[in-house]
Amino acid sequence: MGPKRPGRNRRSPVKSLLLHGTLILASLIAIGPIAWVLLSSLKPGYAIQSSELTLFRDTTLANYSYVLTSTNFPRWFLNSVIVAAFTMAIGIFFSATTGYAVSRFNFPGRRPLMMVFLVTQMFPVAILIVPIYTIMARLGLINTMPALIIAYLTIAVPFCAWMLKGYFDSIPTSLDEAAALDGCGPFATFWKVVLPLARPAVAVTAFYTFLTAWGEVAYASAFIQTDNRFTLAYGLQQFVPQFNPQWEYLTAAAVLVTLPAGVVFFFAQRHLVSGLTAGGTKG
């Protein structure tokens, strides 16, 4: 190691090989499990459960057509989309307003609020379920989507507000002042000037809130009781009976579940690094 001249753009072939080799290996590990599930989903059940492993065998889309037509999957999918979309929209709005308030205004209760956000991350979901269930029941929200949306917001908003606060901190306050001179109220300043500049962080928030709602199982299984209200994450558990999991349908369903998350990821990924940065640096 240790070339004495500035050589960050030109590295030796060996080093280059090592670098790319490591990254390729890491990438393979990263996509491997998903790719394997994808390949398996194209095989019939007997091929999945055989101990002889092949990449392709009797390729078929039968698993997909079974999942899409013979189960309530499309309905669950729609439910999940609704829950995730609302969680995302409301989550972005409240995280942003809260993050902005905490970033810009030195109001009484600001520091305690930041601490509260951290402390909420410490509550084990499994333990909160019962008391939240009681509250939801009292509000008459059991077996409705708002119950899930509200519950997911409590998971996602504290972290997102924290992250957005960090990003807002990195936007110069001189912009706010200029907007105020132009006659913008604080909310207009936030909405028209600062929020558009925080697009990367908003993208990460969108990604995070969406994923929280999309993949959550515990609350969904506690609050939703009828089959036509299930979300995907919970509905899929029905393919996993205690003793005889239907692997072939599970693999196909897993792929179908991951696709929308992948789409959201695709739109958000450009912003992930820059969006998360400030949030991390300015805890």
Add this chain to the structure above:
Amino acid sequence: MTTVTADPAPAPAPPGRSARPSWLRRSWEKHWYAWAMVLPVVIVLAVLIFYPLFRGIWLSFTNLTEANQVAEICTRSITGGEVCKDNPNKWEFVGLDNYLRVLTGEVGEFWQWTGTTLIWTFVCVACHFGLGLGLATMLNRPMRARGLYRVLLVLPWAVPAFVSAFAWKFIFNERFGLANAALSAVGIDPVSWFADRWTSLFTAIVTNIWLGVPFMMVALLGGMQTIPSELYEAAEIDGASAWQRFRSITLPGLRPVSMTVILLGTIWTFNMFPIIFLVTEGQPAGQSEILVTGAYRAAFEGIRNYSLSATYGVLILSILLVFSVFYRQALRKQGEVW
């Protein structure tokens, strides 16, 4: 709540109209806005997090279960009316009984679960951070296909946790899993992963590491990009080796990010429910449970024991609070304002 700073004197003028509002008035307006902006979140958190918390603390001193929660037992008489009488076994205050039963091991395996949780948390966070840092360092260099690597490496983050759990459970399947096939290919006997406490825990840890590295990597990569490149250039001119540059520029520059993500990662991993719950399911015989999953099973299998679940909740929260306080103090001592 904001009236403390409110100035009663000035006549109510339309907001934004007065040419130069007094400082007090401006601060009142600011506070008003700030409070309005955080209020919805505060209300929701108060109702859904803090009310359950205080109720949970109270319940942990009672013996409330699904079976004894009703105060009155009502029976329908033939005439259609209801006859109610007091439930003789109604739940009641029991003091520290729950804590004693949990801590002495009368119910559940508190100490074993705590031990497993500590191992699980430490190994996972260490690997998350180490691998995340390594990959971020590599990705932070100019090179070909950098964007592609980044997308591929972040991909596991986009996979819902229960799908990842399923994918890895599938890979570690004893009969037709990829892991055993790979082992047989190099001449090692297949392992029945879920038959032993440590291999079972190993599968969960692998899953969780796979799941958690992208977040660390992205956060650290972001942190690296805020380090001014002049520092590196200066160090290179001074003849610092790559390792020296990493140690004296990258690591110190990453401190604020690292401290935050390590704390968050520790909290998240400590409470990581779905992975253990879905991948190992506590096999063999509950030996691979961590605190949250163990508590869940102890309290909710069979008759739901609300007071017991509250007791575990309070204990878990206490452990994490104590940890954060010490963590913060350690940072304070090093002059970090956080």
